[in-house]
Amino acid sequence: MIDRLKENWDAIKDTLKENYDISKVSYDTWIVPMEIHNVDNDQVYILADTKGIPNILDYIKKKYKQILEIVIEEKIGLHCNVIFVTSEDLAVQADPHCRSFKHCNPRVKLLLCCCDECQLKPTLYI
Numbered sequence: 121m122i123d124r125l126k127e128n129w130d131a132i133k134d135t136l137k138e139n140y141d142i143s144k145v146s147y148d149t150w151i152v153p154m155e156i157h158n159v160d161n162d163q164v165y166i167l168a169d170t171k172g173i174p175n176i177l178d179y180i181k182k183k184y185k186q187i188l189e190i191v192i193e194e195k196i197g198l199h200c201n202v203i204f205v206t207s208e209d210l211a212v213q214a215d216p217h218c219r220s221f222k223h224c225n226p227r228v229k230l231l232l233c234c235c236d237e238c239q240l241k242p243t244l245y246i
Contacts, residue, residue, distance in 0.1 A: 122159040168204040
């Protein structure tokens with residue numbers, strides 16, 4: 121599914137611009153830099169560039185989560201839950217006991233860690 125999503129990602133972003141009245145500045149600032157990070161069942165993890173602005177992820181979620189879910193379903197038929205992650209989420213130090221992946225982060229645990237030894241409880245902030 122991730123391959124299909126990546127193949128259609130530019131068309132999905134174009135549809136957002138054309139059909140959802142997103143200004144050129146907003147589109148260029150927030151939508152263009154977005155990348156598909158991972159897909160896990162119906163969870164679509166999108167890497168969002170927060171430009172280092174504190175709390176901007178809440179704005180991005182509020183403005184773009186629902187319309188992205190709609191357009192993804194329209195374009196590739198995947199009814200999904202979009203979860204935005206940031207480079208900061210992915211840049212945490214490795215947890216020494218986790219051998220499955222190089223990062224353990226409670227915010228994106230289900231995405232990055234699947235070892236039985238990890239003591240972090242799966243948590244998703246949507």
